[in-house]
Amino acid sequence: MKNILIPTTLQSDTINAIKTAIKSSNGAQCQLILMLIADIPDTYSSANLLRNINQDLSTTQENVFQMCREIISESNNCSLKIHHQYGISSPIFRNLMEHYAIELTILTPSFKSSKKKINTQCVQIISNSKCPILHLNANFEKEVFSQALYIKNSDSILQIEDLQTYIKTLFSLKIVSQTKINDQQKANEIEPFLTDTISKNNINILIETRKPKKLKLLKKEKAALNETLGLPVLSLYEEVY
Structure with missing residues (x-):
């Protein structure tokens, strides 16, 4: 599964x-875990704790949740589970991933741009995890990926053949082009070249590898190059190889 x-x-x-998750399952049995995360209320009262934890969803959230349930009910292989997480840390998240045997995490633009501190913290913890991450884009609605551009970091030791073999376990896509990015290269210098490559090769997803970073919970990260190109990005933790 x-x-x-x-x-x-x-x-x-x-x-x-x-x-996107349903499409990526390729018909195999799949459980989708929607995780709603919140702070642990700072209170010693059990009644007040329960009131703060059991906050009602807005009408918009209820509608989205209902739509998700309907979409999954129409699939023959996928099931849905709601996980309410109160408080987050690296050990807690690691245990969560092991408990559910997570093979892929999907991050939406709305969750990544959330101004809630705990969501920002969660995104950074996820980025330091060893699980593959699919970053979706706000205006990108294609659910099936086929052609990929590999953006290789200058210090990466991963070979494209090994990367392609691993990716086949996640998505039915092919790396059709690659480029190497030096740390000193300015994004505005390389972006026109990448845009042209994406257009010529009908690329609909980017692939990058990542390594652990020190958490900076009070500092907002600059927009990554892949975010400026307007395509989803599959981010793989390089040390898993």
């Missing part, structure tokens, strides 16, 4: 994440 984690604030892009 392929299990996929989708942290969410139940905005409309969660629907696209659900559709």
Whole structure:
């Protein structure tokens, strides 16, 4: 069974994440875990704790949730589970991934742009995890990926043949082009070249590898190059190879 984690604030892009997850399952049995995350209320009162934890969803969130349930009910191989997570840390997240045997995490634009500190913290913890991450884009609604561009970091030791073999366990896609990015290269210098490559090769997803970073919970990260190109990106933890 392929299990996929989708942290969410139940905005409309969660629907696209659900559709993408179903497509990526390729007909195999798959459990989709929607994770709603919240702070642990700072209170000593049990009654007040329960009131803060059991907050009702807005009408918009209820509609998104219902749509997700309907989409999954129409699939023959996927099931849905809601996980309410109160408080987050690296050990907690690691245990969560092991408990559900997560093979892929999908991050939506709305969750990544959330101004809630705990969601920002969660995104950074996920980025430091060893699980593959699929970053979706706000205006990208294609649910099936076929042609990929591999953006190789200058210090990466991963060979494209090994990468292609591993990717086949996640998606039915092919790397049709690759480029190497030096740390000193400015994004505006390389972006026109990448845009032209994407257009000529009908590329619909980018692939990158990542290594662990020090958590900077109070500092917002600059937009990555792949975000400026307007395509989803599959981010793989390089040390898993």
